[in-house]
Amino acid sequence: MDTRTRALDLARHYLQTLGFNGFSFQTIADSLGIRKASLHYYFASKEDLGIALLEEYRKAYEEWTASVAKLSAHKKLEQMFKIFYKMSLDNNKICPAGGLSADFNSLSAKMKKRLLEFHTIQRNWLIETLTQGVQEKSLKKNLAIEETADLILASIQGGVQIARMRGEAQSFKASSKNLLASISA
Template identity: 30%
Template sequence: MPAAAPTGKAMDILESARTLMMDRGFNGFSFRDVAANVGIKSASIHYHYATKADLAEATAHAYRCAFSDMTAQINTSSAAEKLRAYGALFVKTLREQGQVCLGGMLATEVASLPDQVRSEVSQFFAEQNDWVQNVVCDGQASGQFRADLDAAMFAKMFVSSLEGAMMISRGLERPQDLEDTLEMLVQLVQA
């Protein structure tokens, strides 16, 4: 039986952890940081999440599910517009929040992540690659995208290019670079 969705303080704790991890990564936040953001004592976090690894796993899981829900809502007739809408999720995160994708941030720390968090990161990227691959296959079937591309390889390149461009664009404080990368990637796949 799946765990109930967090509510109240547990949700506030997850939201604070997500924000902190998107800014600083797993190794850059503590229960004390989360508690200060939420306005509770750090010991109170243990009531909801026994360890930092448990909190990070729950946060990564919630992020993965939310991101998958957003991609499921992308509904355009053009495969190219689907890829643009997908990339717009990254652009919005960078432009509006000044943050990078939680999956990408955690992937940079994979060597030091607890196993359960590493598993969430792996699942996040598998789901994203699968979604993009399905869009590319649909685009190829409808003649919108180049038939000579390996859809699985393009999906991996597309997702990893957006993740990398997002981090570099953040570091250089040039979000437009991420938008330019997205547009170039979409042009590469078009027939």
């Protein structure tokens, strides 16, 4: 694995366990056993590292949505909840977007813009999936689609944070199951 990839992997780990402001370029350099100046060869700044992370997350998310595109809406939502549950099982990690959102006010304008773009991609996918579910009659017909998309996003972000605080992932699994049941037809 090359140094750039290893640096991104470490940054991803630190973001999901400590938050974006919880680590520095020096933290990553030390973990890699290289000088901080050497890390600047790959990323001009921590902002550039954060933008690279967001780009990777966006790409991975788009690949995931393509992989579940042919599933029913109900199955898509189950799969999404499963991803967050697994994340919570992995050392009580939180969603990268959630980690960045907690540090939103201290992010650069460029990072804020990229994070909002990523959030919009997730929200739009949920709106499409919820609309599909209503059309398939697997979700309640009177569902307020956009508000429910926001409710789901808030629930998964908050759910993994509560699971972290409690030191267990089962609360996330139970709450996501109840959320899906509450919107199902």
